[in-house]
Amino acid sequence: MTVGEQFMPCGACDTGESRVQAEVGEIRVKGVSFAYGRKLVLKNVSLDVPAGTVAALVGPNGAGKSTLLKVISGYLRPSEGEVLVSGKPVHRLSSRERSRLITYTGHEPRPSFEFTVEETVRMGRTPYVRSVFSESKEDLAAARAAMRAAFCEELANRAITSLSSGELQRVHVARAICQDPEVFLLDEPTAHLDLAFELLMMELVSRMAQERKKTVLAVFHDLNLAVRYASVLFFMKDGSLVHSLRPDQLSKEIIRDVYNVDADLVFHPATRSWRVVPVSAAVRPATTSPPARYD
């Protein structure tokens, strides 16, 4: 079996509870549908992410990537289907148990009060602390280590209200690391970062998966970043999962099918990865996702 087949949407290949033992950190999405009001945003999506993998969710705007991530996180409840993480049904776990297993970092509102960066990162220990009042030495050490890992140690005493978007994003990732879960769900983890921090952040994410066996499922806006760092790409379009493949299986046809864009694929020797170079946009059929925003 090729890796490509292994990551195919598994609704057909799996019959419910056939697999008894689940690996810690493995994500299984089974036939998930979700609607905002009457608008169906996810249509029968099934996918598997093995433990210790970096997987990317990619696709055009409005494809349902962020919604899928929120359903997997437990925040949104699917109208059909279920999500298993480490073999446990996410939507039936207690808050504490769920947040020890999964963390989610995405677009957060600006905080309203002047917490320091260190206080913010420490909140990642919320699922573990027992006392109302104090954190243990281990909790404090975990917060320090997380800030170091996510490049915001020098921000420790800054007020969170005074940070730039990029700095805030690093703090959110630090808090997620401090939470020490098995699964990281990241919605555009590099959206506000400059070139240097973008690379550092992606290296960090790769290391988390390789060295610490953490599972990462991230939404990427930048297809090249996904191709370079993820070991599996999930392409979504109009609420459905349309392709699941390894980066080296990517083709012009797939990009045209998903994005309606003619692109060239160029191999970049230094990074040993394929680069997608968009050439021209095909005319968008009226039936696909909502029109792009020009703001």
Place this chain on the structure above:
Amino acid sequence: MRKRVPGRTYLVAVTALVAVSVSLGLALGTVFIPIGEITRILKEGPRQGDTFSLIIWTLRFPRVLLAFVEGASLSVAGVVMQGLFRNPMADPYVLGVASGASLGAVVGIVMGIGKALGLWALPGLAFLGAIGSTLFVYALSTKKGRTDTWTLLLSGIAVSSLVSSLIALIMVLWRERVEEIVFWTMGGLSRASWQSVLAAACYSLPGMWVLWLQARPLNALSFGEESAFHLGVAVEKSKRILLWASALITASGVAFTGPVGFVGLVVPHVVRLLTGPDHRWLLPLSALTGGNVLILADLLARTLRPPLEIPVGVITALFGAPFFLYLLFKTRRSGMDE
């Protein structure tokens, strides 16, 4: 970042201030009682035939304690509402929660429940009014876990005016009770007794304790409900506890002291500015500070023009209203609710 006063330092300082304020509250009034006398009287306990003892034990001491408990209640309710609505303009009066509590209490007075069941029933009815208006304002102003400042303030105003007219209507329909209602809505701590101190403490202290146990969830909620959810907070459960317990302590405050505005708005602000937004410290420190502030406000109310007593709500409004306006303009300038 502005330097903060460490929680412990502030705790020591504010406790010392409370001791000073309590002493002043016992010593000053139409008759001055020297500190030496006060310590003797407090040691000896209440004694028949001793005028000073009578003043201290039946008038000033319960009054000072009631002021402390209610000032603490209103401040804690303010902290919780600001944290929950993620909005520094929230407080029990601005949101109309206290007005709801007033309506409950007035209905109680008209129905004679206050007389029949004694002091204990009034806060219960005030609580019904408070929780009703809390849920109403919350539903009106919060969309997808975000609260818009202006919708919040306007809903609060709408609820307050609605309640004022309902109270006016009640006063017209039950004219024989007008005097009782007016006396109550004037507010003030002049009716303080040991019984009311005990009743207020029985409602407020457990309420404040329950709220303090929610300090961590409240911290997480400052980052929005979704972030709190991902950090492992049982968001809906925590919100329910926070709303109900803060309505309870507001009701206790309103039932025993009548309308005393702005304490719940100003105190949390000042304490947060000095010691930081961590609710584990902010809640107890605001309680002590708020208690202290209301003792001092009441002291001013009864010593400015003796033997006249200015309603304590007037004093707090004189200091608090300009602060509220300052905040409002600051919020608008910084575009905080964008």
